[in-house]
Amino acid sequence: xxxxxxVFILLCAIVSIYPSVAVTQVPIxxxxxxxxxxxxxxxxxxxxxxxxxxxxxxxxxxKYRVMERGLMEDIMEEQNFQLSGCTSNECAVEVGKIIGxxxxxxxxxxxxxxxxxxxxxxxxxxxxxxxxxATYDYQxxxxxxxxxxxxxxxxxxxxIEPGEAVSAGNTRGILYIESSPDSAxxxxxxxxxxGSTPVLAEDQPAGNRHVVVKKGxxxxxxxxxLAPGExxxxxxxxxxxxxxxxxxxxxxxxxxxxxxxxxxxSPVFLKDVSVGSHILxxxxxxxxxxxxxxxxxxxx
Numbered sequence: 231x232x233x234x235x236x237v238f239i240l241l242c243a244i245v246s247i248y249p250s251v252a253v254t255q256v257p258i259x260x261x262x263x264x265x266x267x268x269x270x271x272x273x274x275x276x277x278x279x280x281x282x283x284x285x286x287x288x289x290x291x292x293k294y295r296v297m298e299r300g301l302m303e304d305i306m307e308e309q310n311f312q313l314s315g316c317t318s319n320e321c322a323v324e325v326g327k328i329i330g331x332x333x334x335x336x337x338x339x340x341x342x343x344x345x346x347x348x349x350x351x352x353x354x355x356x357x358x359x360x361x362x363x364a365t366y367d368y369q370x371x372x373x374x375x376x377x378x379x380x381x382x383x384x385x386x387x388x389x390i391e392p393g394e395a396v397s398a399g400n401t402r403g404i405l406y407i408e409s410s411p412d413s414a415x416x417x418x419x420x421x422x423x424x425g426s427t428p429v430l431a432e433d434q435p436a437g438n439r440h441v442v443v444k445k446g447x448x449x450x451x452x453x454x455x456l457a458p459g460e461x462x463x464x465x466x467x468x469x470x471x472x473x474x475x476x477x478x479x480x481x482x483x484x485x486x487x488x489x490x491x492x493x494x495x496s497p498v499f500l501k502d503v504s505v506g507s508h509i510l511x512x513x514x515x516x517x518x519x520x521x522x523x524x525x526x527x528x529x530x
Contacts, residue, residue, distance in 0.1 A: 267341035326355030
């Protein structure tokens with residue numbers, strides 16, 4: 231019963247993250263590719279690029295709904311399951327069952343001499359059968375695998391011809407926006423996006439984009455460049471736009487003014503003051519009092 235509830239919650243989470251995705255798309259996840267003769271950090275970065283390319287092509291072709299790496303890691307951590315070293319088909323199937331996807335992708339990135347080779351396979355979680363295999367060989371700088379190699383592997387793996395299903399990507403891209411805390415509203419170039427973070431903003435014009443995220447009195451913003459056909463993921467940490475201000479003076483009971491507006495006598499405590507520069511002024515009225523003796527009074 232407990233496992234059933236976990237899977238049900240997971241599926242709900244996936245739908246909420248990708249609200250515009252048709253339910254007929256196959257839920258799929260990508261394991262980190264196994265490094266063979268390349269640095270682990272390079273293999274991880276290339277796997278992330280592979281996942282991004284699959285996300286774009288899977289969305290545009292209507293074939294796949296790709297699980298976020300962070301969500302997959304959170305579920306596996308909850309189950310005390312280590313993803314590192316999971317390279318066999320059997321391990322991939324076990325992971326797929328835990329995270330609740332129908333298919334899962336594993337692979338490797340190898341280097342022999344000056345030749346790099348990428349191998350990827352799609353595995354059915356239900357049967358353990360290898361459904362599709364794709365390979366890509368490249369001789370030269372490893373950076374080219376990032377710019378073109380991983381995209382080619384994805385196309386081969388899910389049978390998409392060059393130019394198919396992503397023609398809109400020639401002039402447009404996709405933004406995937408996350409925030410801490412989440413469930414924040416999003417504006418791109420002053421246009422409010424439907425839904426709240428994490429949110430997928432598809433079909434965005436390429437070029438410089440200004441993103442603003444707000445939740446209550448918390449906000450964050452950034453300006454970024456979106457390349458044609460790019461899936462760009464951004465994470466914004468929201469900060470409060472207001473704070474509390476306490477004014478204490480010596481001596482006390484001084485008339486205080488904030489931005490030329492009277493706020494009372496010190497000490498003063500103000501809530502929800504906007505973050506930024508303010509002008510604080512105060513006024514102290516002093517009166518001189520002279521005490522007369524009886525002799526002085528009579529003399530006068």
